[in-house]
Amino acid sequence: MSPALAAAATASAGSRGEQTLRERLRGWFSVVGVLLVLVVALAAVAYSQQVQRQEIVTRDLFDAITETDTAYIALIDAETGLRGFALTGERRFLDPYEAASERPIGFVDIARDVARVREDPGTTAAAQRAQDLAQAWYDDYAAPLVAQIEARGPESVKDAQVVQGRARFDEVRAAAVAFVDELRGLRADVADELTTWTRLATLVVPVLVGTIVVLGVGTWIALRRWVIEPLEVVGADARAVASGDLLHPVTVRGPGEVATLAADVEQMRTTLVDEMGRTRDAQREVELAHAQLATQAEELRRSNRDLEQFAYVASHDLQEPLRKVASFTQLLQKRYGGKLDERADQYIEFAVDGAKRMQRLIQDLLGFSRVGRVGKELTEVDLTTALAEAVEQQSEAITDAGAVVTHDPLPVVVGEEPLLVQLFANLVANSVKFRHPGRPARVHVYARETDEGWELACEDDGIGIDPPYAERVFVIFQRLHAKDVYEGTGIGLALCKKIVEFHGGRIWIDQPASGIGTRVCWTLPHNRPGELVETAPPDSAQSAAPAADET
Structure with a gap:
């Protein structure tokens, strides 16, 4: 429509008392704007209340x-430790009690927050009552009882005191x-308030969607001639692309904004054509690299299988001639020991000792190579029984x-029972x-459940392991001590690592809380029967059980 015709149409509409399109659009958008403001304001209030209560539920109250719960558990640990101290008189049972008594109970502070x-x-009243009862239990019962036992x-603890303590702590618990x-x-x-909001x-x-729909319908008729039809042309070209x-070009036509949009789409098309060409080239390179990587991975797997087979065969085949060497050197030692000079006896002793150590080394290496190759049935294994067998x-x-x-108490896991027994045997x-020379060795095995498993x-x-060597001890043949100080082949902890990794876990060295000795930690997953898959078909040979030693 030309400006003259538009002016004439506007004048004609004004003479009939009708609103012009601009006036109608202005009035329409004014009404819609007011409605949108009201709806948005209501939504803002609702979402604000919702977020506020959500924070209270998920952050503050949680x-x-x-x-x-943490404070309550600390109280229970303190009471348990106190009972252990009352029964045995050992100070170590008081650690939870002393740790809990050194920090505030905190119920009132929680209620204040x-x-x-x-x-x-x-x-607030429940928090005050719980804290008062807990403090009274500490002051009136626990502390005097500790002093009595120490003195x-x-x-000296009477049954009446035990009953009184139990009753008072039951009040604290309640x-x-x-x-x-x-x-x-x-x-x-x-x-509930959060649900309402x-x-x-x-x-x-x-409501907001309905308002927007009404606005869209109202503006549809007015905008169709100037916007929709040119956009349909651009859309048809874009759909073709x-x-x-x-290679289909996008026609640039229509009002300024639509023409600009059409030009942008055309530029996007040409850019896309260029990018598609580069993408195809890059895809060919990726496919080539993937093929090379797959080939290298297959070669690596084949190499690993060959190395494991070589270690197994070499260890197996070396045993027979070595057994003869060991037998004849022992016969020499038995028959001619003391009949030759002192140096000859020493040489024979060296030969016998070397043959024995070589036998142990070959047996350990054979057992190491069989982990994951000689598969037995995966069953539920009671680790308590496995530890008892290892002991x-x-x-x-x-x-x-x-x-x-x-x-x-130790859990029940899924795995190969002989391997898990060997794991415990090596660690024990x-x-x-490697016990401390000044005191008898004390070994303790325990477990805790985590999100990943056990x-x-x-x-x-014992004598402990320095942190710089915590990773080195799991490398095969690695030793931290000379063989004349501590005997061994340097395979024990490497075998432990291989057993744990075969079962889907990991193993590491940690420092005990006391700073004395060594703590070896490992994980085992939450598997059920049928979830573990053997990594290699069973071999006809029987599984070896190498001697445990530090690597």
């Missing part, structure tokens, strides 16, 4: 409940649980060293072998 975001008299021994219940109830109330916010969305005809295997060394092996033997540890009070 943190409060978590801190309360909660009151900053949500005032609730019941929660007169655990036999008060703490009541405080937690108050927090959970408050959290449930706020969660969420529903309101959900209702606002359709999108369908795969990248039985090492009973002679344990008895000679005067060592004590203890353990906490290492702890006994984390186990074998902790001793």
